[in-house]
Amino acid sequence: MSHPGQITLLVQDYDTAIAHFVDALGFTRDEARMKAAGATFCEEPRHENHGSVVVFDDISGNRWDLMQPKS
Template sequence: MPRLAHVALLVREYDEALAFYVGRLGFSLVEDVPQPEQAKRWMTIRPPGAGADATTILLARAATPEQAAFIGNQSGGRVFLFLATDDFARDHAAFTDAGVRWVRPPAVQPYGTVAVFADLYGNLWDLVQFSG
């Protein structure tokens, strides 16, 4: 059965992306494999607590000026990624303490509790604890 294996996220530089996603958000580094023939790295991360078969984020360094133009705006200014949590208050506090920039404050919606943050490039993410 097909499944979504990776979602590519354009980044400027690998190490600054790791510092944010692993250092600030607590994601796990799954793979970091040099690809010297292509002058890049195969680097995947996943949220803390995600299982080994979970979809990972492929940190893809922009290789051309055309690709670089989309860093931080991969979804045209809409929320791009949705990070589900089982404890909104805990993770919101941890992200705040780590210096994450909140774009919209926490709000209770019919589907759960949500707040929007921007990553180091400006991509918008929902931190959401779904109800039910």
């Protein structure tokens, strides 16, 4: 799973959305581990020009992007 140095939290302003990103070193492995642990995924993984991404909710209902940049 990702370590704390790979987690990004972006806060633009007090009245705007917060974005959470987790960079995965092993996207498929991390996604499978999260599913096995009961993570709630909001969509199927997408494989785009910039890499792979899937959106999930944490136990507090915060939405995160699990991403692996294309190498």
